[in-house]
Every structure is written in C-alpha cells, then in structure tokens.
Amino acid sequence: MHELAITENILALALEAAQKANARHITAIHLVIGDLSSFVDESVQFYFDLLSQGTIAEGAVLHFRREHAMATCRACGHRFQVNPPLVPICPNCGDYHLEVKGGQGLTVDSIEVSDNDETESRETNPQCE
C-alpha cells in the first residue's frame, strides 16, 4: 500500500522537473530503488499509470535501477549481494557474523522528456512577455 504514497511523490517530482524545463511531455522516469526498501516495481508502475492520467507524464515508462544491498563477512571479509530474507551464513566460510550495507536508496534519478518547448529563454528575457 505504501507504493501509492511513493508513486504520488515520484509523479510530483517528475512533473516539477519537467515544468521547470518547460517540457511538454514526460516519456520516461528513471528511479533508483534499494533492495531493502521492499516494494514492488509492478505495483509502482500500476499506480503511476492511474495517477498520471491527464498529466504530461501520462504514458511514461518507469525504469527501475535496483541498488543492491551487500553483505560483508566479519570473519573472512567475503562480500556478496543479499536480498530479503537475508541469508544468515557466509557462503564462503560459513561464519554468521555478517554486516549488510546499502540497498536503502529511494531516488528519482532523471526523467526523459520530449517536445521540449523552445522558449526557455523567456524567463531570462523580459521582452518576450
């Protein structure tokens, strides 16, 4: 259910960035999502398709880049990628003293826009008013 709230924020950030650039259409949104943040890509796209109807982001495709969580074995130093549920044992040496870092990201990295309005200079040139 928190995918809905997350998606509302994604849409708002994308629209804000597009409007700043006078873009007329958002075709794609690139997201970075940590593996430990436990939500579902398909669910975000589903909510996005609903929420973006009638906005310049309608039809935009969401691209998810997963930020992996990495475990480091405190005994042998072996590093390996983990996903929930976390594995409790180092696959290299069998020790169970592990430390997990990363995988917590939740970022709108960039958007792709088309039909860019060519009058960006308007803001800096009062004569255009």
Next chain:
Amino acid sequence: MRLKVEKQILSANDAVAMQNRARLDATQVLAINVMASPGAGKTSLILATADRLPHGIRMAVIEGDLASRIDADLIATRGIPVTQINTGGTCHLDAPMIRAALDQLPLENVHLLFIENVGNLVCPAEFELGAHLAIVVASTPEGHDKPYKYPGMFARADAVILNKADLLDVLGFDMAYFERGLRMVNPAAPIFALSCRTGQGVEDWLAWLLRRLNHDEDSTAASA
C-alpha cells in the same frame, strides 16, 4: 532529452518531518516512533512505560491505526494526553499526519511523546516523522526470523524491544539467531527483552529511555 532530477522520492515528507522535529525541539519534547507488527505490544509497551515513569516526567501519545479509537481510549483512561490518527487504509503514518496531530497535544507540558505507528513491519520504515528515536517492538510469538525478513525496518531502529519474553522458552525462540539477524543490519541498537505483561525487563528499557531524555535535556541546556 534527459533531465537530471536526483531527488529523494520522499523529500516532501522529509521536509515536513524536519519541521515537526523543530517544533518538538522548541518545546523540549523527546519523540519516539514506535514501530511493530500488529499485536507485538506497542500499546502495552507505552502503558508499561507510563506506569513506571518517575514523578515529574510527563508523556503524551499519538496513536496511529487504520481505524478505531480503541488504543487512544485505553491510553486516555490513564489520564495521558492522546490523539488518535485514523489513516483510513494507509499502512503507515507520515510527517503531515504528525504535524496535524501535534496541534492536538499540550507539548509544552510533556517531556516524552510516543508515536504509535500503524502495525506493519514494511511501510512505516520509509516515512520519517520527525521523531528523535525509532524503536521496533518485536515479540517472541512472531518468531526469531523477523530481522532477516524485514531488514529495512530493523536497520533503522535505535533500540529493539523483544516483548513477551516470558514466553521465550515455551516458544523455543532462538535469541542468538534473532540477535545475529539484527546485527547484520544494525550493529549498535540495544535489545531489551522484556514482558509488558509480567513487567520483567521493563526497567532496563525505561532506564535507557530516561538516559536519552536526560542526555537531550543536557545537550539543549549546554547549547542554550
């Protein structure tokens, strides 16, 4: 054309959370975000804490539930200022909800504010509220594998309560396994195994909480 955005998805929520924090700091209230599964004992912990607070330390509570005033009514019977948030289906509290709830509470008359989040080990972890401390209440009947399954939640805990510890042996709860899982994502948070029902272990949690309260008061005094 590609435009860089590079913004935290929940930056709007986080901005309100910072405002909440400033407001709590201005009234010298230490706020604790209490997160757990449904039925782990969030309300029981709040009541067990309330029953043992030293004289002169006063608390207030924000109750978060999908629906009902059951928890708020229970808290209110103890004479504790409380306000209920009904999220109406939303699975977590967010910072704007807390901003509105703060208006309902006599912040200038309390030292501690417990914010009881919606019972859920997933979503509340993502939403900053502006609280000073985040605690996770686990309980023995849920099993010892919870830190492995919900690492995002346990990673952000400043302290972990293991409630219903009076049932440790009956349930065959593997404390070492639980602790190893927690330490994978959270090397430092203390674990307080306690039972709100019998009262065992509650003093240790309370002592930790009061140290945090006094430390905050000291640091405020030092900077004033």
